[in-house]
Amino acid sequence: MQSYLGQDYLDQPYQTYADALATNASLFFQIVCHYGETEALKYGPVRLLARAASMAIIFLKVLALQLLTVDMENCLLLLRNAGKALRSIAADRLHVFVPYADFLDAQVEAF
Numbered sequence: 856m857q858s859y860l861g862q863d864y865l866d867q868p869y870q871t872y873a874d875a876l877a878t879n880a881s882l883f884f885q886i887v888c889h890y891g892e893t894e895a896l897k898y899g900p901v902r903l904l905a906r907a908a909s910m911a912i913i914f915l916k917v918l919a920l921q922l923l924t925v926d927m928e929n930c931l932l933l934l935r936n937a938g939k940a941l942r943s944i945a946a947d948r949l950h951v952f953v954p955y956a957d958f959l960d961a962q963v964e965a966f
Contacts, residue, residue: 891940
C-alpha cells in the first residue's frame, strides 16, 4: 500500500513485524479450529477466550494494512472457523463464547 506521496506505507522492519504477527495469528487460529473440531477446546480455560479476543483484534488490525504477503481470504476464513469453533463449545446461548463468536462474525463480515 502506498501513500499519496508514493512512499511505502510500512517500512521494512514494520512490514516484517506485521508479517510475523499475521503468520502467528494464523497459526493460533488454526490450533483453535483444530481443537474445536476435536471438541477438546471446551476443556480449555476461560482465559483462552481473552487470548483469542486479543489475537483476533490484532489480527484484524494487521489485515486492515492490506499486506501483500498475506492471503486475506484465508485469514478471514480462519477467523470465521474460529468463531464457529468457539460457538460450538458453549454450554448454552448465554455462555461467554457465544456473544464473542457473534462479535467475531460481525467483524469479519464488516471487513
